Amino acid sequence: MIIVYHKNNRISKVISVDKSEISFAKNKSIAFGLIQLAERFPESKLVWCHSDYQEVLNVEELNLIMHHNKMILSYNPSERNYLGPKIGYVEESLFIRVNKNVTYPTWQMSSLVGCVHTSILRATKETIKRDSCFDYYLNSIAKVCKPQGLLCYSEPRLLKKHFLVSSPKASVFTLFRFIKQHYKKRWIVMMFLNLIIYERQFPLGAFLYAYFFKNRKKNKTDLDAIKVNSSLKVIVNPTMDVIIPTIGRKDYLYDVLKDLAQQTHLPIHVIIVEQNPKQDCVSELDYIYNEIWPFVIKHTFTHQTGACNARNLAMSQVESEWVFFSDDDIRFESDLIGRVFKGIEQYGVLCLTTTCLQVNEYKNNFHIHQSNIFGSGNSFLRADLLKKVSFDKSLEFGYGEDTDFGLQLRNLGVDVISFPEISILHLKAPIGGFRIKPTFEWSKEEIQPKPSPTVMYVKFKYNCKEQIGRYKTTLFFKYHKHQNIKNPIRYLIYFNKQWQKSIFWANELKKRA
Incomplete structure (x- = not known):
């Protein structure tokens, strides 16, 4: 196991698990230094840690926490991650609103503390640029490699004690760049539109700036050669x-x-x-x-x-x-x-x-x-x-x-x-003969709620407000062409009434839960 301590976006010290010091490239980016170490130690776990967390790094449990090689872990005690909640305007998944109290699946990585096997870094060497911003680099690795089988987690057990340390936060320009490099092109437009609608912002410069960057997902990163054999024993009695x-x-x-x-x-x-x-x-x-x-x-x-x-x-x-x-x-x-x-x-x-x-x-x-x-x-x-x-x-x-x-x-x-x-x-069998179509309390409403109040209930329970905004915008466009109301202004007014009706009934469901 190799431990890399860093501060001010530069590596400050590298040691092995037995605390012997290891030489490293000075005045280079942290990403550059990590790749260099990955080449020198091809079969090691590589830990990064902000210098302020050096005394509370949970070295003793790292092998237990990272129990196989196809994982990347990090942790930021702050509620705000590097890209911030606005990334929810383009991604509705469960990986955005992170529960910081448990081991939680997310591709949102942090430079403050984390761990990855060097084989992962070597596999991404040719497909992911070694960005000068360490947070951007880590988020890019996780976002690109997660669909390829890399398991990505926010892991509070990396630290023995939690306290806040200042960490980089992505600017709106960086956010648009990240979207362009890791999502389909249409989401750049959707982000721009959602910021206008929900934030009253008009980031035209950031929107145009993003088009200077190429999408990183087109260059497939192959992780198949990295074998998984967990050290955890989760089966006691295979019944x-x-x-x-x-x-x-x-x-x-x-x-x-x-x-x-x-x-x-x-x-x-x-x-x-x-x-x-x-x-x-x-x-x-x-x-x-x-x-x-x-x-x-x-x-x-x-x-x-x-x-x-x-x-x-x-x-x-x-x-x-x-x-x-x-x-x-x-x-x-x-x-x-x-x-x-x-x-x-x-x-x-x-x-x-x-x-x-x-x-x-x-x-x-x-x-x-x-x-x-x-x-x-x-x-x-x-x-x-x-x-x-x-x-x-x-x-x-x-x-x-x-x-x-x-x-x-x-x-x-x-x-x-x-x-x-x-x-x-x-087989998707036909509905059984005894089934009775349920009648909901909102079924007789003159204006029918959209989406279904049960869907809205779950979204309010688990999604951040930016993700709900994204859902509202996409739902508006999705159903516009299926409506009898073709005038967009009239449809918008009617859609908002449906949306508010759904919120009302979702809150009623919440009261009864």
Whole structure:
């Protein structure tokens, strides 16, 4: 392990883990110095630390914290990151509003303290310029390499004690440059427009300045040669329970049970919550009792419909160390659970999600990566976490319960890692025969809320105001061409009324949560 201390955008000292000093390039940028060290020490962890944090750097736990080589970690105790919240005007993802109290997935890096394996720096040597600003360089590496499989985190455990130290903040010119170099061209225009609308700013100079820079994502950085073998031991007892909410899909559910029965690594319990709103009916799942299954089936029959309630009921019955969130209309190979356990062990993760594609759908990312979503029909989770999370019943029959559940996990410090090579087929079965279309309180409103209040509820819960502004702008343009109101001024007035109505009902949902 090599530790680089820096101050005033220059390296001040380099030492090894045994505290022997290492020579370095003086009067060069920090990025230049790091690449030089990466060449000299090709199989080392490389730590950077602001000189003011030298006494509180958590050297003792670094190997535990950075448990495999395809990670980059950093931490800034300040609520404001280098690029600032305005980056939310172009990116709506969960990686923008960072929870600084837990290990949180984000590509937003900090120069104050961090750690990366030197193999990552060597892999980016030809594709990412060694910027004079160290913060810009780190953010660029993470933004470019995250889709290629680099796992990026804000990690508070890097420091034994947290206190604020002055750190660089990107100017509006730098912000526009970053957008041009790391996003599609249209987002430069969107940023310019959003700053006019929501900030009453007109940064024409920064807007034009950005066009002098080339996009860095066009030069693909290959990280495939960097192997992952986590030192974390997250599996003690490789047992799996499966939870399946179902309603009116008897034949499809039977196929799911048959696929589970063929697993090379069998589940212990399959927990089925069957819903039917008809008060005078009984279960139609006769095969649960008429056939012999190689696992215990826990069957709950309820007249109360709703996937949130059903999953919460099932979660309360889990006994194994791990749980598989399944749908009642999926198909999968016999080695699914076995491959999942291998992936969990290799990466040392607590939550894994698979590819879940419909017929004639194709995956667009072939790298194991940090997922933007949590799929409640194709995800695997360590069961002890079920005591800390639940499906929000305020979102019952609406949209966003999966997103909310996944964000609850991330705000506990649990990342969701996607394994594209592990695949589940989603048949997207027709709606079950017992389902009743839900009626919401806002269904009779003369002006219908847009977006759905459940979507707005989740966005207000987890997004920053800049991300909500971005969403509003894109929603306006997305639906304009589908409206009967073609006059843009009249449509804007009507759209704002719909938006305010959505906010009203989102706040009502919040009161009841």
